[in-house]
Amino acid sequence: MSNLTKKRLSTTEAPWVRWSLIALALGFMGLFLVLPLAAVFTEALRKGLAAYLEALKEPDAWSAIRLTLLTAAIAVPLNLVFGVAAAWAIAKYEFRGKAFLTTLVDLPFSVSPVVAGLVYVLLFGAQGWFGPWLAAHDIKILFAVPGIVLATVFVTFPFVARELIPLMQAQGSEEEQAAIVLGASGWQTFRHVTLPNIKWGLIYGVILCNARAMGEFGAVSVVSGHIRGQTNTMPLHVEILYNEYQSVAAFAVASLLALLALVTLVIKSVVEWRQEREWKAAAELPPERPLSAPPVPGAAR
Numbered sequence: 001m002s003n004l005t006k007k008r009l010s011t012t013e014a015p016w017v018r019w020s021l022i023a024l025a026l027g028f029m030g031l032f033l034v035l036p037l038a039a040v041f042t043e044a045l046r047k048g049l050a051a052y053l054e055a056l057k058e059p060d061a062w063s064a065i066r067l068t069l070l071t072a073a074i075a076v077p078l079n080l081v082f083g084v085a086a087a088w089a090i091a092k093y094e095f096r097g098k099a100f101l102t103t104l105v106d107l108p109f110s111v112s113p114v115v116a117g118l119v120y121v122l123l124f125g126a127q128g129w130f131g132p133w134l135a136a137h138d139i140k141i142l143f144a145v146p147g148i149v150l151a152t153v154f155v156t157f158p159f160v161a162r163e164l165i166p167l168m169q170a171q172g173s174e175e176e177q178a179a180i181v182l183g184a185s186g187w188q189t190f191r192h193v194t195l196p197n198i199k200w201g202l203i204y205g206v207i208l209c210n211a212r213a214m215g216e217f218g219a220v221s222v223v224s225g226h227i228r229g230q231t232n233t234m235p236l237h238v239e240i241l242y243n244e245y246q247s248v249a250a251f252a253v254a255s256l257l258a259l260l261a262l263v264t265l266v267i268k269s270v271v272e273w274r275q276e277r278e279w280k281a282a283a284e285l286p287p288e289r290p291l292s293a294p295p296v297p298g299a300a301r
Contacts, residue, residue, distance in 0.1 A: 040258050044251035055249035063229045064237035072213040075152040079209050083160025091168030105161050108154055116154050117222025120147060143225030151219035156209045163205030164198055171197055200275040211264040
């Protein structure tokens with residue numbers, strides 16, 4: 001028996017250990033993930049499909065759906081820009097205060113969303129730092145869409161940046177430097193060199209950011225004012241319906257949130273599969289020449 005075979009045998013678990021771990025993982029997922037999701041859809045359809053659709057057609061529900069999608073449509077692109085800029089600064093440059101900037105990126109992970117909402121109340125509330133000035137100029141931040149967007153941007157900020165920082169650090173800056181030496185501008189370098197290298201991490205971060213933006217409750221609850229039909233997002237609308245004992249309507253809206261989450265997971269799985277396939281294809285290609293920066297359109301030759 002070869003040494004390699006002996007090593008494999010010595011590090012391979014017994015079949016019962018493998019199957020026990022698989023059964024434990026499946027049981028855990030079934031109990032804490034699949035069963036609650038099934039309960040949501042079962043309760044939502046308890047009075048039939050007509051009642052389910054009627055709950056979603058209700059004007060306040062439509063208002064909550066529109067506001068949720070609007071908030072995500074504003075917050076996600078903002079975090080895309082902020083996240084790429086922060087990741088670029090942290091991964092590509094050395095400067096004083098870099099560790100502090102990295103800590104600030106991670107701050108929303110460690111701060112309670114409710115505390116984040118209270119911060120905006122302190123800043124923009126009637127008795128806040130900027131409250132009197134905003135009132136004098138008839139500008140509404142709290143209890144309006146801007147406050148909801150700001151709170152959502154805060155709690156979802158790390159998702160894009162945290163996906164890109166380790167990826168950019170692992171790739172280094174050699175290709176960007178080579179493109180600049182060849183005469184490419186900063187925008188050309190980013191578009192034709194950096195962006196293709198980080199596209200999968202960027203898409204992955206955007207997916208996670210969008211999922212959190214649509215499902216955020218704590219920070220939005222503080223700054224929204226719970227104005228029915230105006231400042232209630234879908235999670236807030238679910239809470240109000242449930243507190244009013246409208247369980248079918250509450251679970252109907254909750255099931256829509258669950259469907260959005262499932263769609264997000266499907267997209268995430270597709271992105272991971274395509275990323276893995278692309279990496280495998282790149283690994284199978286024989287190296288024909290030393291690595292160099294890809295050609296940049298418009299750069300000097």
